[in-house]
Amino acid sequence: MKQQNRIRILPLAPLLVPGAAAVERACFSLPWSEAGFLSELQKEGACCFAALSSSGEVVGWAGLESVCGEGSVTNIAVLPEFRRRGTGEALTRALLAAARELALDRLLLEVRASNAPAIALYEKLGFSPLGVRPGFYEAPREDALMMQRTF
Template sequence: MFEIVEMQSKHVEDAAVLEKLCFSMPWSESMLRGELENPLSHYVAALDDTGRLVGYAGMLSVLDEGYIANIAVLPEYRRRGAADALLNSLTEYGKAQNLSFLTLEVRKSNAPAISLYRKHGFSVEGVRKKYYEQPPEDAYIMTLFLKKEM
């Protein structure tokens, strides 16, 4: 079980280490600090029972739209439900903020992440050609509609 807490500046160093482990173009500590200071952003951290940051996720809300910017879990803590808990937390936040949908981009080859998003009700709504660099790859745009009438 993981505790999901709002991310604070004391978590940023560990989140930057996690970024380097997970992504070819990682966000730096200063980029992460900028996100925490952005009133439109909402970031959550997954902590283990010792309080260690094992994963984090964040989103930006613009009007009634939520853009999930990142979600990552330490390799040795994967397949234990941390991403499920982080994504549930962002979805609850989105509903509480009365957002119409949550959307994100994901590499076409990222089967674990695509499976995670499908499990949470996201569907592929489009493709962004050559969205990623290092290596170049298309992105799926995946969206979870939060309001029934959409």
């Protein structure tokens, strides 16, 4: 359990899934469903974390999937009112720790090309640009910047 600015980072458990799904709905135009979260939690090689406020509310979540020594970030989402306060960084650091624990060679992610704050955070944490996926995101349509962190 990690504490950052009164935010606790915990493994995402089924009890926390409704809160994580609410974060998805607040952050994304095509959010994951509760069923999608529950399915993800059952996958071998999947690892998910929740960020909880001091009141116990789920204010963010992050996940990764791994196969054959390579990991891919499935999502990092933080409620708007908890952004720029260390929540996203704490979640990303939890993913990095999980990647090391899983002995991954590298961790990949996609980020909207216009999301300068997230790109800056990922670069701060050792991710580097790898390429562009044209039109990767929908609603609105946008390119994704692919980034990687090697271990």
